[in-house]
Amino acid sequence: MDRPQALETASRDALAAALGMLAPLLGERLSTAMPVRDQHGQDASYLPAVPPDAVAYPVDVDEVVFILKTCHTHRVPVIPFGTGTSCEGHVAALHGGICLDMSRMNAIEPASVADMTCRVGPGVTRKTLNAWLRDSGLFFPVDPGADASIGGMISTRASGTNAVRYGTMADHVVSLDVVLADGTQVRTASLARKSAAGYNLNQLMIGAEGTLGVIVSATLRLHPIPEAVETALIAFPSSATAIDCAIAIMGSGLPVARIEYLDDVQIRAVESYSKLGLSAGDTLIVECSGDPDTVSRQMAWITELAADFAPRTVTTAQSLEDRNRIWQARHDAWWAAIALRPGAKGIPTDSCVPVSRLAEAVEAARTDCADLGLTAPICGHVGDGNFHLCVVFDPDNDLEARNVETLLERLSRRAIALGGTITGEHGIGYGKRSYLAEEHGIAGLRTMAAVKRALDPRNIMNPGKIIAPGDLPPFD
Amino acid sequence: MDRPQALETASRDALAAALGMLAPLLGERLSTAMPVRDQHGQDASYLPAVPPDAVAYPVDVDEVVFILKTCHTHRVPVIPFGTGTSCEGHVAALHGGICLDMSRMNAIEPASVADMTCRVGPGVTRKTLNAWLRDSGLFFPVDPGADASIGGMISTRASGTNAVRYGTMADHVVSLDVVLADGTQVRTASLARKSAAGYNLNQLMIGAEGTLGVIVSATLRLHPIPEAVETALIAFPSSATAIDCAIAIMGSGLPVARIEYLDDVQIRAVESYSKLGLSAGDTLIVECSGDPDTVSRQMAWITELAADFAPRTVTTAQSLEDRNRIWQARHDAWWAAIALRPGAKGIPTDSCVPVSRLAEAVEAARTDCADLGLTAPICGHVGDGNFHLCVVFDPDNDLEARNVETLLERLSRRAIALGGTITGEHGIGYGKRSYLAEEHGIAGLRTMAAVKRALDPRNIMNPGKIIAPGDLPPFD
Numbered sequence: 001m002d003r004p005q006a007l008e009t010a011s012r013d014a015l016a017a018a019l020g021m022l023a024p025l026l027g028e029r030l031s032t033a034m035p036v037r038d039q040h041g042q043d044a045s046y047l048p049a050v051p052p053d054a055v056a057y058p059v060d061v062d063e064v065v066f067i068l069k070t071c072h073t074h075r076v077p078v079i080p081f082g083t084g085t086s087c088e089g090h091v092a093a094l095h096g097g098i099c100l101d102m103s104r105m106n107a108i109e110p111a112s113v114a115d116m117t118c119r120v121g122p123g124v125t126r127k128t129l130n131a132w133l134r135d136s137g138l139f140f141p142v143d144p145g146a147d148a149s150i151g152g153m154i155s156t157r158a159s160g161t162n163a164v165r166y167g168t169m170a171d172h173v174v175s176l177d178v179v180l181a182d183g184t185q186v187r188t189a190s191l192a193r194k195s196a197a198g199y200n201l202n203q204l205m206i207g208a209e210g211t212l213g214v215i216v217s218a219t220l221r222l223h224p225i226p227e228a229v230e231t232a233l234i235a236f237p238s239s240a241t242a243i244d245c246a247i248a249i250m251g252s253g254l255p256v257a258r259i260e261y262l263d264d265v266q267i268r269a270v271e272s273y274s275k276l277g278l279s280a281g282d283t284l285i286v287e288c289s290g291d292p293d294t295v296s297r298q299m300a301w302i303t304e305l306a307a308d309f310a311p312r313t314v315t316t317a318q319s320l321e322d323r324n325r326i327w328q329a330r331h332d333a334w335w336a337a338i339a340l341r342p343g344a345k346g347i348p349t350d351s352c353v354p355v356s357r358l359a360e361a362v363e364a365a366r367t368d369c370a371d372l373g374l375t376a377p378i379c380g381h382v383g384d385g386n387f388h389l390c391v392v393f394d395p396d397n398d399l400e401a402r403n404v405e406t407l408l409e410r411l412s413r414r415a416i417a418l419g420g421t422i423t424g425e426h427g428i429g430y431g432k433r434s435y436l437a438e439e440h441g442i443a444g445l446r447t448m449a450a451v452k453r454a455l456d457p458r459n460i461m462n463p464g465k466i467i468a469p470g471d472l473p474p475f476d
Numbered sequence: 477m478d479r480p481q482a483l484e485t486a487s488r489d490a491l492a493a494a495l496g497m498l499a500p501l502l503g504e505r506l507s508t509a510m511p512v513r514d515q516h517g518q519d520a521s522y523l524p525a526v527p528p529d530a531v532a533y534p535v536d537v538d539e540v541v542f543i544l545k546t547c548h549t550h551r552v553p554v555i556p557f558g559t560g561t562s563c564e565g566h567v568a569a570l571h572g573g574i575c576l577d578m579s580r581m582n583a584i585e586p587a588s589v590a591d592m593t594c595r596v597g598p599g600v601t602r603k604t605l606n607a608w609l610r611d612s613g614l615f616f617p618v619d620p621g622a623d624a625s626i627g628g629m630i631s632t633r634a635s636g637t638n639a640v641r642y643g644t645m646a647d648h649v650v651s652l653d654v655v656l657a658d659g660t661q662v663r664t665a666s667l668a669r670k671s672a673a674g675y676n677l678n679q680l681m682i683g684a685e686g687t688l689g690v691i692v693s694a695t696l697r698l699h700p701i702p703e704a705v706e707t708a709l710i711a712f713p714s715s716a717t718a719i720d721c722a723i724a725i726m727g728s729g730l731p732v733a734r735i736e737y738l739d740d741v742q743i744r745a746v747e748s749y750s751k752l753g754l755s756a757g758d759t760l761i762v763e764c765s766g767d768p769d770t771v772s773r774q775m776a777w778i779t780e781l782a783a784d785f786a787p788r789t790v791t792t793a794q795s796l797e798d799r800n801r802i803w804q805a806r807h808d809a810w811w812a813a814i815a816l817r818p819g820a821k822g823i824p825t826d827s828c829v830p831v832s833r834l835a836e837a838v839e840a841a842r843t844d845c846a847d848l849g850l851t852a853p854i855c856g857h858v859g860d861g862n863f864h865l866c867v868v869f870d871p872d873n874d875l876e877a878r879n880v881e882t883l884l885e886r887l888s889r890r891a892i893a894l895g896g897t898i899t900g901e902h903g904i905g906y907g908k909r910s911y912l913a914e915e916h917g918i919a920g921l922r923t924m925a926a927v928k929r930a931l932d933p934r935n936i937m938n939p940g941k942i943i944a945p946g947d948l949p950p951f952d
Contacts, residue, residue, distance in 0.1 A: 114723050114832035137727075157672040168670050170679075171647070186919045191895035192828040193860045194644050196633040196683055196903040197915055198942050199924045203646075203679030207672055224729030247590050253700030253766070255731060290729070291777075294770050301767075352668040356590035384669045419667035427672040439673055443662045447931065448675045454930035455923065466674050 014074040015053055015096065021070045022056060022098075029057040029104075040079075040099040043086040044146065046347050046395070047431050052079055052093035059104045061179065061216045068214065069183035071098060071460055078181075079462050080210035082152025083125060085144075087348055088429025090156065090209055094464035100214060102151050111136045111222060117174055117191065119219045122151025129220075138222040141166040144425065145334065151215045156427035157207030161258045161330070164250075164383030165289075166223060168425065170206050177217035178205050181456040191219060204451070209427055210462040212455045226289035229257070230299045231323040235281035235312040239263055239366070242282040243359040245309040246382040249286065250355065252305060254298050258287040259383040260330055263362065266337065266377035266390075270329045273336035278329060279313040284382065285326055330379065337377045337390035344392045347404060349376075351415040352386040352424030361418055365389060368410050372403040386424035413438070428466045437471060445472060490550040491529055491572065497546045498532060498574075505533040505580075516555075516575040519562040520622065522823050522871070523907050528555055528569035535580045537653065537661065537692045544690065545659035547574060547936055554657075555938050556686035558628025559601060561620075563824055564905025566632065566685055570940035576690060578627050587612045587698060593650055593667065595695045598627025605696075614698040617642040620901065621810065627691045632903035633683030637734045637806070640726075640859030641765075642699060644901065646682050653693035654681055657932040667695060680927070685903055686938040688931045702765035705733070706775045707799040711757035711788040715739055715842070718758040719835040721785040722858040725762065726831065728781060730774050734763040735859040736806055739838065742813065742853030742866075746805045749812035754805060755789040760858065761802055806855065813853045813866035820868045823880060825852075827891040828862040828900025837894055841865055844886050848879040862900035889914065904942045913947060921948060 022030050031037075032054045041051030058064045071078045077097025084091055093099060106123035116138060120129060127147045129140050142153060143160035152158075154176070159168035166172075175189040188201040205212060236242040239261075246259055262270070262283045271278045284306075288298040296318075303314050317323045338346045353361045362378060369376045369389070380387025391407060393400045412422040412435040422428075422435045437445045448467050452459075459469075498506050507513075508530045517527030534540045547554045553573025560567055569575060582599035592614060596605060603623045605616050618629060619636035628634075630652070635644035642648075651665040664678040665671060681688060712718040715737075722735055738746070738759045747754045760782075764774040772794075779790050793799045814822045829837045838854060845852045845865070856863025867883060869876045888898040888911045898904075898911045913921045924943050928935075935945075 112830070112832055113727060115830045116727065117830070157670075157676075159670060163670065170670075170676070180919075180923070184919045184922070186923050187917065188920070190828075190892070190897040190915060191830045192862075192891075192897045192900060193831070194633075194635060194639065194646075194828060194862065194900050195897040196826075196899045196901050197897045197908075198683070198904055198912055198920075199688075199927055200633075200646070200676075200679045200683055201916075201920060201923055203676045204927075207674070207676055212675075224727060226729060251589060251592065251700060253702060255766075290731075291773075293773065297767075297769065350672075352666075352670060354588070354591045354593070354667045355669070356588055386668075386670065415668075416666070421666040421668045421671040421673045423672045424668060424670050425672050428674055432673075436674055439666060440677075441663065443656075443660045444664070444674075444677065446660070447656070447662050447677055450930040451675055451680075451927055454926040 015076055018070050018074040018076045018098065019054055022067060025063065025066060026056055031055045040081055040084065040091060040101060041093055043084050043089060043091045045087045045089050045431060046345055047089035047092065050092035050094055052099035053096045055099045055101055057101050057104050061177065061185065064100070064179045064214055064216050065183045065185060067098070067100065068179050068181065072182045072458060075458050075460060077460050077463050078214070080151065080155065080214045082122065082149030083146065085146035085148045086152060086156055086429060087350070087426040088431035090427060090429040090465060092430060094430060102149065105216060108132050111138055113138065115191070116222045117219050118222055119217060120150050121217060122149060122215045124150050126150065126153065133222065137225055139225050140220060140222055142169050142172055150218055150220065154206050154215055154218060155209050157425065159381070159425040161260055161381060163381060164259055165255060165257045170203060172221045173202055173206055174219040174221055176202060176205050176215055178213040178215055180213040181458065181461050207427065209429065209465050211452060211466050212461060228292035228295045229287060229289040229323060230295050231285065231287045231317045231326050232299060232303060233283060233285050233315045233326045234306050235279045235283045236309060237281060237312060239282045239362050240359045241309045242284050243362065243382060245306050246284055247355055248305055249302055250383055254301060256286060256383065257289040258285070260285045261380045261382035261387065262329060262333060263378040266333055266379050269336040269340050269377050270332050273339050274328060274332045276325060276329055281312045285330060333377065333379045334390055337392055340375055341392050341394070343394070345395050347391040349389040349391065349408065349411050350423045350426040351411050351420060352384060353415055353418045353420030355385040357418040357420065358382065358385045358387070361414060362387060364414055365411060368407055372407055374403055374407055384424065385420065430464050433466065433468065433471060436467065442473065491552055494546050494550040494552045494574065495530055498543060501539065501542060502532055507531045516557055516560065516567060516577060517569055519560050519565060519567045521563050521565050521907060522821055523565035523568065526568035526570055528575035529572045531575045531577055533577045533580050537655065540576070540655045540690055540692050541659045541661065543574070543576065544655050544657065548658045548934060551934050551936060553936050553939050554690070556627065556631065556690050558598065558625030559622065561622035561624045562628060562632055562905060563826070563902040564907035566903060566905040566941060568906060570906060578625065581692060584608050587614055589614065591667070592698045593695050594698055595693060596626050597693060598625060598691045600626050602626065602629065609698065613701055615701050616696060616698055618645050618648055626694055626696065630682050630691055630694060631685050633901065635901040637736055637857060639857060640735055641731060641733045646679060648697045649678060649682055650695040650697055652678060652681050652691055654689040654691055656689045657934065657937050683903065685905065685941045687928060687942050688937060704768035704771045705763060705765040705799060706771050707761065707763045707793045707802050708775060708779060709759060709761050709791045709802045710782050711755045711759045712785060713757060713788060715758045715838050716835045717785045718760050719838065719858060721782050722760055723831055724781055725778055726859055730777060732762060732859065733765040734761070736761040737856045737858035737863065738805060738809060739854040742809055742855050743805070745812040745816050745853050746808050749815050750804060750808045752801060752805055757788045761806060809853065809855045810866055813868055816851055817868050819870070821871050823867040825865040825867065825884065825887050826899045826902040827887050827896060828860060829891055829894045829896030831861040833894040833896065834858065834861045834863065837890060838863060840890055841887060844883055848883055850879055850883055860900065861896065906940050909942065909944065909947060912943065918949065
């Protein structure tokens with residue numbers, strides 16, 4: 001297998017030619033205004049903004065096809081854009097080109113209650129979808145922090161607190177309509193719940209970060225809204241006991257709906273920020289859902305099981321109001337962390353390790369922070385082995401900024417060393433590209449490069465994300 | 477994207493050269509004996525056997541690498557082989573070459589209870605794995621009918637009765653070690669439960685039917701053995717009421733462990749064959765598992781829910797003995813069908829449609845059988861929309877054999893027309909290759925072909941399966 005060919009950077013002439021083709025079709029839905037470009041070159045990460053040369057707002061598949069064919073002909077990069085809430089610079093126009101803002105492709109078709117599916121445009125956000133679904137008795141469970149678009153969530157293989165029970169975006173896409181680099185339309189799968197019919201194009205597109213094509217429609221898997229929900233907040237004397245308790249709960253076979261970890265530093269930060277009356281200590285938030293009787297019995301077992309790990313406090317909640325109070329601790333985690341230092345910035349990390357190595361990974365991360373003099377509360381989707389540090393730092397302090405770099409490097413290298421991954425749910429973008437070969441090996445990276453080149457030989461689809469020609473060493 | 481290049485059929489000289497390289501390494505583990513070759517050219521399908529030129533029995537990764545490098549150099553086809561229980565001619569050596577019998581790579585590493593994972597060689601069979609796991613409190617749920625090998629189950633994206641709760645092979649592979657066509661070793665993923673790190677090589681290899689590489693090791697996801705299990709056998713007056721009841725159960729959000737359908741013809745065949753005292757009628761077998769209290773309450777709800785669909789009889793079972801008696805109806809289905817006509821052969825079909833279209837698909841299949849004068853009991857994994865006809869026919873009767881062809885064609889075309897797939901769990905092999913373009917469209921097939929060519933440019937990996945150069949029309 002070869003490397004992808006060297007990037008064909010959009011020349012000014014090529015760009016002008018492409019824009020000249022697109023302007024009559026898109027009219028005011030093609031913008032080169034600087035504020036619009038600036039807004040589309042920056043995501044939620046701390047990576048530098050790189051604005052595209054223009055922003056297009058397609059409203060249907062035919063327009064996307066026309067834009068792609070045009071950009072393919074002229075070798076102009078195309079960067080698909082959802083809500084700009086990605087965390088690794090996914091939308092930065094590293095090689096210029098045209099940003100495709102998909103927000104106007106936001107139709108939602110009626111849900112199929114029998115199939116528990118719903119077809120949506122890529123620009124629909126997860127909260128909009130759930131509001132639309134409310135009367136159907138169904139819901140869409142994948143819940144990254146932001147109100148991200150479905151297209152973006154698919155492209156970054158997003159997950160969130162519900163993943164331990166319901167799975168990630170990888171488990172919620174029945175079928176996609178994708179426009180490939182040359183304008184070819186492909187449907188990745190039928191609408192059947194499972195299939196053994198050829199290569200899994202569906203999973204190939206999920207997590208591809210817009211580097212293999214543009215998602216123009218998605219049929220999603222939904223779930224019945226549970227009748228009852230109970231939540232417990234349990235504070236432990238150490239991270240090890242909290243995580244060991246989580247492992248015991250997972251191993252019990254109880255169908256836990258959510259199980260989140262907040263370390264002592266995070267809990268103190270939240271208490272200082274939100275005044276929720278939380279006890280200090282490494283904390284688990286555990287939730288069960290289903291029919292009321294089953295849920296209350298499962299919750300009783302969980303608190304009984306937790307008793308073996310010497311918890312400091314156990315608080316359970318049934319009512320929506322009480323449960324919301326518990327979850328507020330988790331929802332406020334990011335803002336509470338940043339508030340620890342007025343004027344500071346936050347960087348979210350995203351390691352994911354085998355659950356058996358999680359306690360070790362968390363402890364080592366804490367030691368790193370102490371070594372480097374950094375403040376970084378930790379929270380995580382402990383059932384999946386996925387944890388985030390919110391690294392709080394002053395970007396104008398050069399030493400601190402270097403120490404943050406060192407911390408990020410150690411976290412990525414350690415995740416790999418422990419058999420895990422450098423990203424559980426945020427993706428690679430260009431922020432983590434330099435570690436991808438360490439995780440997958442050169443052979444793995446070459447395999448990915450071969451796939452990329454096969455589907456996008458001109459390297460126009462979100463170039464510079466996940467993999468780029470220079471990432472691979474020359475052949476022997 | 478281009479088509480895969482024309483197949484390089486193994487020339488006699490190339491084959492001799494490759495065998496000359498391999499013989500010193502493999503000794504008696506390289507065989508050209510006709511009985512050995514015959515045995516490896518035939519799977520469980522009714523498709524004609526096509527024996528390979530030789531059979532190799534590698535015992536470790538280094539041997540697989542050496543074999544692949546050798547075959548790559550000499551452009552000799554390589555056909556990975558598990559237990560030969562595939563259903564669409566997957567192991568037929570359509571272009572000659574060397575069969576890799578993986579049965580001796582059958583090590584099982586100790587399970588990680590905390591991570592609920594286990595690493596195995598590809599030659600381990602599912603029953604062997606579960607026997608090994610028994611004392612760990614964990615089990616591996618994917619259960620195709622045969623005692624297939626893990627490597628084969630991964631390669632065909634197999635599933636079975638447990639898929640409705642636990643998912644298919646696609647949901648049970650944490651990470652794979654794969655040797656690619658040119659001998660390159662790739663690990664498809666880390667050991668983390670989830671990841672957003674680049675293209676999903678893991679899912680690309682699952683279901684690839686040995687056409688992209690040879691699986692040499694797999695880390696599998698396991699589950700806690702449930703404490704209690706209850707089973708219900710419910711007979712209905714029609715297929716529509718049985719299937720509507722299944723949809724209602726699925727939509728209730730109850731965590732059903734298994735939900736299987738057997739049509740009236742199948743039930744009568746089983747009763748005639750096994751004398752289990754079954755009532756006639758389209759039948760569901762529904763199973764719940766978990767803690768004893770929850771399970772018995774869930775089962776009570778299920779029978780209550782079923783009452784709305786006017787069941788003829790409802791039988792529930794708690795003890796292993798009673799449950800086994802119920803499941804015997806399902807396990808004997810195939811043999812009971814074939815016994816309907818002494819001397820007849822059976823062909824298993826494998827449509828999978830959205831659950832909302834399942835009743836329609838089953839009814840239409842019955843009408844087809846009546847039209848064509850064919851006997852074909854139906855059973856299926858109704859929670860997934862996946863159903864099998866066991867077509868019983870006399871292969872020496874030309875008219876009947878032609879009618880079987882017509883039936884198979886109608887089933888595949890109808891599955892596609894109803895938004896489903898031509899194969900839910902058996903795969904494409906070469907038996908269903910001709911329908912793959914109808915399901916995925918030419919653009920989908922071209923995309924698959926591009927991936928195939930990127931990873932196996934010489935087309936030596938199980939050539940002629942899933943996709944072949946002649947399947948694509950010339951470019952415009």
